[in-house]
Amino acid sequence: MFNRIKIRTYKISAPPAIRGLYAALVTDIHERDPGDILSILRSERPDVIFIAGDLIEAKKALSVQHWRTPKRALDFLTSASEIAPVYYSPGNHESCLPPSAVDDIIATGAVFLANADTVASINGHPLLIGGITSRPDTDWLSLFASKSGYKILLCHHPEYYPRYIAETDIDLTLSGHAHGGQWRVFGRGIYSPGQGLFPKYTRGVYENGRLIVSAGVSNHEPVPRINNPLEVVFIKFE
Secondary structure (H helix, E strand, O other): OOOOEEEEEEEEOOOOOOOOOEEEEEOOOOOOOOHHHHHHHHHHOOOEEEEEOOOOOHHHHOOOOOOOOOHHHHHHHHHHHHHOOEEEEOOHHHOOOOHHHHHHHHHOOOEEOOOEEEEEEEOOEEEEEEEEOOOOOHHHHHHHHHOOOOEEEEEOOOOHHHHHHOOOOOOEEEEOOOHHHOEEEOOEEOEEOOOEEOOOOOOEEEHHHOEEEOOOOOOOOOOOOEOOOEEEEEEEEO
């Protein structure tokens, strides 16, 4: 029951130029078989796919002498890029990706954003899309926040929102990392790395629609998820 992926859809208010955009948010894949995730994406046909960290288990992989970017992760990025434009920002498990891995990622067609941003037009919707890493570059973040346009930030860590993002002009932050709080009791998560017990940001829409957190699509912890299904998030901009 706990391995079945739920499709969760949120609606948020957006300026006229962004209305009608339909986006997917995928987080915390942790190199699992992505076949069911891709089936959902193909069925829903989003305009854009955002990946907010922990696609790759780089911490584990970097313990070996020679790096080889995991084929499963690259195949997922390639297949997802055939569905819609993909924008991918790393999480804590990708904090030390070597340059060869970044080259491999870019070769799939995905846009890799690590303390970096890009201008995009998604089906005529003008966006500024940025990605901040687990080692945040606050100078870059300030520059990104000062730019004109509708700004979407991929930030794996939702606990960074009050610390670095809340007081900026960034319109929407997309996060994961909390895995829904692992166990959920009375609608609340029990624990999240970076937030501790009874974390504030685990799954859902927060901060008046400025922060969306996905519970993710895998469980790589020895403790099972309880009352906490895996999920792919879709966002309707209205």
